Structures are given as structure tokens and as C-alpha cells.
Amino acid sequence: MDKHSIQSAPFGVVGLGLMGSSIVVALLVSGHRVIGVAPIPGEREKSLHYLKDLLSHAEKAGLLTNDKDSYFANVEIVEDYVSLQHCKLVLECVIENLDIKQQVYQRIAQVVSTDTIIASNTSAIPISQLQKLVPEPSRFLGIHWAEPAYMTRFLEVTCGSETNPLVAECVASLALEWDKEPTILNKDIRGFITNRLMYTIYREALTLVEEGHTTIGDLDKSCRYDMGSWMTIMGIFRRMDYIGVEYHLKSYQELFPQLSNRTDVPVDMKNIADKNGRGIHNLDGWYDYNHAEAKEWEEAFADFNEKLYHLAADFHTKRMELVR
Amino acid sequence: MDKHSIQSAPFGVVGLGLMGSSIVVALLVSGHRVIGVAPIPGEREKSLHYLKDLLSHAEKAGLLTNDKDSYFANVEIVEDYVSLQHCKLVLECVIENLDIKQQVYQRIAQVVSTDTIIASNTSAIPISQLQKLVPEPSRFLGIHWAEPAYMTRFLEVTCGSETNPLVAECVASLALEWDKEPTILNKDIRGFITNRLMYTIYREALTLVEEGHTTIGDLDKSCRYDMGSWMTIMGIFRRMDYIGVEYHLKSYQELFPQLSNRTDVPVDMKNIADKNGRGIHNLDGWYDYNHAEAKEWEEAFADFNEKLYHLAADFHTKRMELVR
Secondary structure (H helix, E strand, O other): OOHHHHHHOOEEEEOOOHHHHHHHHHHHHOOOOEEEEOOOOOHHHHHHHHHHHHHHHHHHOOOOOOOHHHHHOOEEEEOOHHHHHHOOEEEEOOOOOHHHHHHHHHHHHHHOOOOOEEEEOOOOOOHHHHHOOOOOHHHEEEEEEOOOHHHOOEEEEEEOOOOOHHHHHHHHHHHHHOOOEEEEEOOOOOOOOHHHHHHHHHHHHHHHHHOOOOOHHHHHHHHHHOHHHOHHHHOOHHHHHHHOHHHHHHHHHHHHHHOOOOOOOOHHHHHHHHOOOOEOOOOEOOOOOOHHHHHHHHHHHHHHHHHHHHHHHHHHHHOHHHHO | OOHHHHHHOOEEEEOOOHHHHHHHHHHHHOOOOEEEEOOOOOHHHHHHHHHHHHHHHHHHOOOOOOOHHHHHOOEEEEOOHHHHHHOOEEEEOOOOOHHHHHHHHHHHHHHOOOOOEEEEOOOOOOHHHHHOOOOOHHHEEEEEEOOOHHHOOEEEEEEOOOOOHHHHHHHHHHHHHOOOEEEEEOOOOOOOOHHHHHHHHHHHHHHHHHOOOOOHHHHHHHHHHOHHHOHHHHOOHHHHHHHOHHHHHHHHHHHHHHOOOOOOOOHHHHHHHHOOOOEOOOOEOOOOOOHHHHHHHHHHHHHHHHHHHHHHHHHHHHOHHHHO
16 A cells, blocks of 8 residues: 555546536645546536636635646546546545446446545445455545535545455545544444434424424534534534533433433425425525525525635644644 | 603613623613623622723724713612612523523512513523513513624524513514514524524534544634635525535435434533533633633634624625625
């Protein structure tokens, strides 16, 4: 596992949707060459435009040290997998469909060498299951990014049951150079770490609203102004240390038996999903939106994320010994 | 319920520990007069010093428009409850002990008028239960602040089963003038809203660490860089709208049956609590600390909170129609 040889080859990215494109930009911003595979006819042109937009955003956010065009010159978008042949790390970012992923892995494996690392950005399918679809499964693992990939420090590296641990360590070490804060998950559990944690909140939140204890607006407000005030700097266990472990223990003993353990999904949510509700993207979600509002929200999220990224970086660099 | 008469009288605060003092400063910063009751001998001097420190911090954080001393002149710390006699709103912030709280309510009720609002900052005892200890229970409710009270926008107003809803509305309306984002809980459920949500995360986090899937350091890192990047701006339901409700639905159906439903508390946590572990406060918690590190963490939290408070305020004021 030679980090240098992996980095000196271009990285491959297959699937250039929202997440894939955002990952391409994260790698470009770190000074790497990237080959993006967009196998659907017409996708290539669209991708190039979108990547340019994202690079402009990265530039505006102060992430670039050179001219934007010099980064853009490092990406090549192709239709044919054969261009991946010299890559030592290929990231799969296609939709969460097992059949499609299987075809993609076969095509990648046909052109790359047997020691090329192949990674999935899946957040829904277990790595151990995907791994079975890949020749030489020990070089396969999960690399899970947060959106937007070039402006978040999160990166979850997940081993499947057959993954060589050295591959995971090597990827985590590369990720540090991408300015990420990688975590390694040695056991491949459903939902990984942050998804599992978040889904516990969603479960309770849906239940509290369904039972009429509060409204979605008030619940969001509470979260934003309570957890939102410390999550970025503390995390969960450090928070307990800040408030006092003993204090938490008493509350747990009272509260754990009362929390929602439901396994079903509320009807209201099913109704939105049945209409293919994609919230601010198609104006159908928990809240009401018109086009202008959805656009304003999108901009507000991007703007806030950018500011918070820099704020967190300040603590990251100035107080590295603390925050790590 | 006359808001004006409530505001023109001084507010009363009983119990001047960390939280009570922080609440006093929040009220002072909003331009109010406050009478703090510190019934334990020697507590008065300590309180005055501590309040001065907090006001200095509020000044440094840019929360004061006048000279610090002019705010300090508005607080009176007394040993005797009789000074509360003209207050129209008294906030109880003593420890989570039913007997002590009962004594406090009796003493308050003996000196104030029967329409004076009495509120508890409890996060552990149901309001409906506390209410039974108060003469004229309809004027009693929960006002739950986040720490530090003068630098967070969170405020949860909770009705007990006998609370007059007009009292809750009046308090929420006052809270807007304290620069808070109040939410009203009409039904008094154990743990209120954010505590219930957070405890679901704690439950899953403790289980993931106990089962060896990850470490406390990696789990915290994931939370800080994933949820931490959006919680302050989105909350929970808005997040679903951002990612897409349909996407969440699929994951829920897979994940809900797999999340921890435990009702017990992990042994490791009990061990820390048995040693009265108060984390950074007494160097005994999930992480190791020496005195210097604990102090550095405390300063980093305060510093970050201050910066995030201003960042969020920027979105709050500039995009009020969005963020509300």
C-alpha cells in the first residue's frame, strides 16, 4: 500500500451526480488530478458545467490558492471506463441500487490493476455486501463523505468483513491530506456511525410531532438553538464531560425507558415520500416552499456552511491539540 | 396577564449556581432589574463576584450597549425571600431535589402576590408534579434555558397540566424581548423536547462504543463534522427537506429496527458517575484531562459559542423570514 503511488496517479470517480461532483471538487481542491466517468450520453457536458460552478463556489469561499482554471485543467470527464486504467483509487458514487453498483464494479475491475483501491460512497448498503461483488474484495471499502464534500471535514472510512485494514489506514492517511477529519469504522454496521445517531433523533422527533407534543417548526427551533450551539465544537462524549457524566446518568435512567422504540414510519412521512417529496428541491416536504423560498434556503444553507467551515477551521488549526 | 406590569417589576431568581447566575445575566443584559436570592450563608459575596465575571464576558462578546457597571447596578443579591415581594415573575434554579424545591416554592409564595408567575428551570422533574407543590398552580410553569443563558437563543416554555396557557404565552412573549427563540410545550412530557432528542443520540452512542464499533474520539469527530455542519442552521425537519424526505424514508425502514432500544445504562458510564465524574470540572470523565487542558477546553467552548452566537445572529437578523 504505497500512498505516494496512489497520489501520483489520478483519482477515479464514477457517477457525477450531486455527491460525485462535490467529491471531484474536493479532490481537485487538494491539488489532485481526477478522471470522472459519466457513462450516460449527454451527462459529460452537464457535468463539466456543474463542476465549474462548484469550483467557483470553492474559489469564493477562499479554498483555492491558485487560479480556478488551473484546478479545472486537472479534471477529465470521460464516457469510457478504460480511462481509469492507471488509477490507484476509484470512488463509486452511483445510486443506491445493487445491480447498478455490481455492473460498475465489474467495469472498474476490468480496467484497473488488482491492487487498485475501490471505494463506495454508499450510506445505505453494507460494505460487506457490496464487497462480494468486487474481484479482490480485500481492496474494497466505504468512503463516506458529507455534502458538500469540498466544504465539510467529515469522512467515514468503513471496512467490510474482507477489507484489508491496511487499505483503510492508507485511505485515512490520504484523507488527512484532503483536509478531512477521517474516522475508521472497523466493523461494518448498518447506517455506520453518524447515520445511526441521526436516525435515533429522527425517530424521536417524528414521534413527538405525531403525538402532538410540539410542531415541526418549534422542534427545529429547539434543535438549532440548543444542540446547534455546541455540536460543532463538542460532539457527544465531550458534551457529557462538559455537563457532567453524573448528571446525565440520572436523566438516562429516567428517560431511556420512555424514548420511542418504534420500527414503523409515521403516515405523514409516507405521504410526503409517496409524492416523491424532495423538500426544497421539488417544493414538496415538511414545510411549504415556493420557488423563491426554496432558492433562498439553498443559498442560506450554502452561505452558513461556508462561514461555519471557516469558523471550525479556526479552532481546528489554532487549537489542534484540543480539537483532535 | 399584563406584560408591562411584569416587566416593570424586578425579576426574581432563586438559586445562584452556574445556571441561575447565567440567567440573572441574561435578564440584566436585556435591561431588566433582578433580585437574586442566595439563602446559603457566604453565597452572596461569591455570587456577586461571579456575576461580575459573567458580565465582563458578555461585554467582551459585544452584548452590552452601556457601561458594564450600569447593568451590575440593576442586580441585588439578598439572603431573605421577603425582597421578592414585588416581583411578578420568579425563576427557581435550585438543584433537582423535590423537597428542596418544595421549600423554595413555599417561601416564594408566602411573599409574592397570588398572580406572580413562578417558573422552574428543571430539566428532570415533570412540571405537573412540581406544580402540585405551589399554591395557585395555574401560574406555575417550566422555563428551560440553555447554558450560557445570556449567549444562547434557546428557551423552552413548558406547561404543566394545570398551567394557564395565557401564562405560557405571556412568558414566550417576554422571552422574545430577551432575544430568545422560545418554543411552547403544551403537554408536559418527560425530558421535554431537546433532552429527549439528545438522549436518543446518547443511547445509541453509548451502545456503539460499548459494542466496540468505534471509539469515543472518533464518534465525537463524526458528530462534530457531520451534524455539527448543519444543525445550527437547519434543525431536523428542515434537514429532511434539504436531503429529501423520500431518501430518509428508505433508510428509516431499514434502520429503525436496528437502533438501540436499551433501558439500562452502560457499566463504563456508571463507573465514571460513581466517582462523581464531572468531566472538565473535576478532571474525571470520558476523556483524560489535566488542569491546563480542562481550562483550555472551557475557554475553547466559550470562545466558539460566542462566535457561533454572532454567526447565527447574522442569519437570524438578515434572513429572519427564513430562519424563523
